[in-house]
Amino acid sequence: MQIVKYGDPVLRAKGARIEAITEEIRNLARAMIETMREANGVGLAAQQVGHALQLTVIDVTGADDRPSTMLVDGKEVDLEEWSPMVLLNPVLELGPEKEMGAEGCLSFPNIVSDVPRSARVKAKAMLLDGREVEFEAEGLLARALQHEVDHLNGVLFIDRMTSAAKVSIAGKLKRLQKSLAR
Ligand code: ZN
Numbered sequence: 001m002q003i004v005k006y007g008d009p010v011l012r013a014k015g016a017r018i019e020a021i022t023e024e025i026r027n028l029a030r031a032m033i034e035t036m037r038e039a040n041g042v043g044l045a046a047q048q049v050g051h052a053l054q055l056t057v058i059d060v061t062g063a064d065d066r067p068s069t070m071l072v073d074g075k076e077v078d079l080e081e082w083s084p085m086v087l088l089n090p091v092l093e094l095g096p097e098k099e100m101g102a103e104g105c106l107s108f109p110n111i112v113s114d115v116p117r118s119a120r121v122k123a124k125a126m127l128l129d130g131r132e133v134e135f136e137a138e139g140l141l142a143r144a145l146q147h148e149v150d151h152l153n154g155v156l157f158i159d160r161m162t163s164a165a166k167v168s169i170a171g172k173l174k175r176l177q178k179s180l181a182r
Contacts, residue, residue, distance in 0.1 A: 001035045001049045003106050006156070006173075007180050011107060013052035015045075015152040018088045021130055025055065029086045029128055032057045036084075041106045043144045045151030048107050056148040059084040060140045066101075068141035072133070079141070087125040092149050095120035101143055105157050111172050113165045115157055117146045 004010055018025060028051065036044040042060045046053040060068045061083045070077050095118045103115040121142045124134050137145055147157055158166065158173070 001031050003035065003039060003044075004048050004050055005176075005180050006108050007177055008050075008107075010047050010050055010052055011151070011156060012154045013047060014154045015047065015052050015054040017054050018126075021088070021126075021128060025053075025088075026128060028053075029055065029057060033059070033084045033086070036106075039106050042140065043148045044106060045148050047151050047154070054089040054152050056087050056090065056152060057084055058087065058141070058144050058148060060144055063140055066140040068137065068139040070141055071136040074136075077135075086128045087123070087148075088128070090123055090125035090145070090149050090152070092124075092145060093122040094118040094146070095122075095142075101140075103143065103147060103157050105147070108157070108173075108176065111169055111176065113157075113161055113169050115143075115147075115160050115165070116162065117143050117160070121145055 032044050032049055035049060036057055036059065042063055043056060043058040046055040061079055068079060070079050070082060097119045098116045099119045100114045100116050102112055104112045119142060120136065120138050122136050123145055126132055150156065
């Protein structure tokens with residue numbers, strides 16, 4: 001699938017809740033996983049492939065240099081067994097402790113910046129088989145969840161950057177907008 005780039009209004013659209021897991025939703029999730037892998041991303045939101053829906057795919061298992069922890073019922077689980085993750089209607093509870101970390105976005109080619117995020121989050125979501133899950137995440141997974149759930153609500157990582165970080169990427173962002181307008 002084609003990845004939607006910055007400037008497309010669908011990136012600012014709040015995703016509609018998914019009430020029924022249809023064949024269409026399953027196919028979309030499958031295509032999104034493939035698209036995320038081809039682009040070497042750790043996450044992709046439905047908005048990024050042109051659909052304003054509460055659906056995201058995440059896979060942080062390839063990022064060996066940035067560890068992640070996932071806990072279900074307070075116990076650490078094997079991320080490999082849970083990945084790639086397909087989350088429907090995810091809702092996060094953000095932990096109070098913040099940390100800075102580098103972030104990129106497939107809709108913003110070549111832009112990487114530090115973004116403050118909660119170090120720990122609690123997530124509630126539905127899986128593709130209809131199961132409701134609750135888990136806790138730390139590290140890169142916590143960051144990816146916050147980035148992707150933001151997408152599902154029309155919020156982009158540039159909205160979360162510090163003003164200093166925004167200034168430092170302003171030139172690149174302008175060039176990106178110009179190249180996309182062409
Ligand atoms: Zn993104």
